[in-house]
Amino acid sequence: MNIKLHLSKVKNQKPVIQITGSKSESNRLLLLQALYPEIEIKNASNSDDSKVMIKALGSKSDTIDVHHAGTAMRFLTAYFSIQEGRSVTLCGSSRMHERPIQILVNALIQLGAKITYLENDGFPPLKIKGKALTKNKVTLKAHVSSQYISALLLIASKLENGLELTLEGEITSMPYIKMTLSLLDEIGIKSTFHKNRITIKPNNQALNTKTLTVESDWSSASYYYSIVALSDIDTEIRLTAYKARSLQGDSVLADIYKAFGVQTTFKNNTITLKKEAPASSYIKLDLNNSPDIAQTIAVTCLGLGLACQLSGLHTLKIKETDRLMALKNEIEKLGGHIQITEDSLQLEATNKINANINIATYQDHRMAMAFAPLALKTPIVIEEASVVSKSYPSFWDDLKHIGFKISK
Numbered sequence: 001m002n003i004k005l006h007l008s009k010v011k012n013q014k015p016v017i018q019i020t021g022s023k024s025e026s027n028r029l030l031l032l033q034a035l036y037p038e039i040e041i042k043n044a045s046n047s048d049d050s051k052v053m054i055k056a057l058g059s060k061s062d063t064i065d066v067h068h069a070g071t072a073m074r075f076l077t078a079y080f081s082i083q084e085g086r087s088v089t090l091c092g093s094s095r096m097h098e099r100p101i102q103i104l105v106n107a108l109i110q111l112g113a114k115i116t117y118l119e120n121d122g123f124p125p126l127k128i129k130g131k132a133l134t135k136n137k138v139t140l141k142a143h144v145s146s147q148y149i150s151a152l153l154l155i156a157s158k159l160e161n162g163l164e165l166t167l168e169g170e171i172t173s174m175p176y177i178k179m180t181l182s183l184l185d186e187i188g189i190k191s192t193f194h195k196n197r198i199t200i201k202p203n204n205q206a207l208n209t210k211t212l213t214v215e216s217d218w219s220s221a222s223y224y225y226s227i228v229a230l231s232d233i234d235t236e237i238r239l240t241a242y243k244a245r246s247l248q249g250d251s252v253l254a255d256i257y258k259a260f261g262v263q264t265t266f267k268n269n270t271i272t273l274k275k276e277a278p279a280s281s282y283i284k285l286d287l288n289n290s291p292d293i294a295q296t297i298a299v300t301c302l303g304l305g306l307a308c309q310l311s312g313l314h315t316l317k318i319k320e321t322d323r324l325m326a327l328k329n330e331i332e333k334l335g336g337h338i339q340i341t342e343d344s345l346q347l348e349a350t351n352k353i354n355a356n357i358n359i360a361t362y363q364d365h366r367m368a369m370a371f372a373p374l375a376l377k378t379p380i381v382i383e384e385a386s387v388v389s390k391s392y393p394s395f396w397d398d399l400k401h402i403g404f405k406i407s408k
């Protein structure tokens with residue numbers, strides 16, 4: 001369903017929004033909980049991707065459908081590879097069947113796993129016959145998706161001889177690898193990461209019972225950073241529940257949005273975003289470590305009429321959609337001038353945004369959420385608005401709470 005958005009001003013009572021738990025942290029902890037039931041999880045994400053993960057891990061079926069959830073696809077491929085005696089078909093949405101998985105599958109096969117492709121080589125759906133994996137050394141190309149690496153790390157302590165993983169080439173989305181290692185550390189599984197080699201010892205004993213509280217999702221916070229950046233000086237929005245030391249790479253937003261005049265303060269698990277100054281005139285960023293906020297930042301720049309140069313975007317083409325192409329199409333409809341390459345985008349400064357444009361969302365939650373803040377500049381229509389549930393089901397309700405007018 002399409003929705004029309006309009007917002008003249010954020011409601012001025014300093015609204016507080018409770019954001020659901022990080023889907024990245026949740027999907028890691030859910031998998032670890034399946035391996036180590038001693039773990040208790042608080043503030044887990046209510047996203048579709050986490051619901052898919054919960055359902056898959058609890059399912060006895062021989063066919064598991066992960067829909068659009070990349071983390072579920074990659075993490076469960078590793079998980080089912082070590083479920084001895086179990087045979088499953090792991091499939092997803094039509095887009096999931098276009099998202100590459102060969103690097104992970106090859107690594108698991110090197111460790112002894114039995115995995116075959118049911119349609120196209122290198123892509124889901126997969127047939128996985130679970131067995132004990134006894135080999136422990138594997139080398140993997142690290143520039144395509146960090147999810148392959150996290151998938152192996154999550155099961156590493158359950159491999160008979162642990163894991164010695166060598167990463168080849170430039171490492172993409174590094175904070176997500178560090179998040180995986182930090183969560184393992186929190187539950188008592190130690191690792192070493194020297195140069196390009198990660199080592200984890202086997203652990204087949206029960207862990208000490210442990211409750212972990214998932215921090216709220218920083219990628220979801222990005223849309224509020226954009227809203228505040230596009231608002232008048234002194235506009236404030238509060239978001240909860242965040243931690244002083246985040247495991248999420250997208251917490252870099254607090255630094256990045258200073259250039260847009262947005263200051264972040266942290267108090268009692270709440271962050272306050274406040275527009276304090278005009279934005280800089282030009283934005284140049286390498287987003288290799290935080291690819292999920294690229295769309296948000298590009299649209300903030302468009303809304304503020306700023307030129308920007310974003311690099312490190314080579315993974316965007318294999319996400320929920322080809323995000324570079326999708327951004328180009330929709331920004332051009334709005335009257336923006338944008339050039340894209342395989343791994344970057346360049347936006348020219350524009351001072352006019354076309355009104356009442358229908359923004360296509362390409363089954364990508366982040367397309368819908370990234371363009372919504374533009375309603376502060378001009379009325380805008382978001383097509384297939386329900387896509388947001390992949391990571392942030394209450395997004396539209398929360399926008400209403402801060403004053404957005406939303407009509408069907």
Ligand SMILES: O=C(O)C1=C[C@@H](OP(=O)(O)O)[C@@H](O)[C@H](O)C1
Nearest residue numbers: 024071145146147173176292315
């Ligand atoms: O491990 C994770 O939770 C994620 C890793 C990133 O993917 P890539 O490593 O494929 O860039 C990110 O884009 C995705 O939303 C979540």
Ligand SMILES: C=C(OP(=O)(O)O)C(=O)O
Nearest residue numbers: 068069070071292319320
């Ligand atoms: C890329 C994303 O998710 P995934 O790869 O897990 O589908 C995302 O949430 O932006």
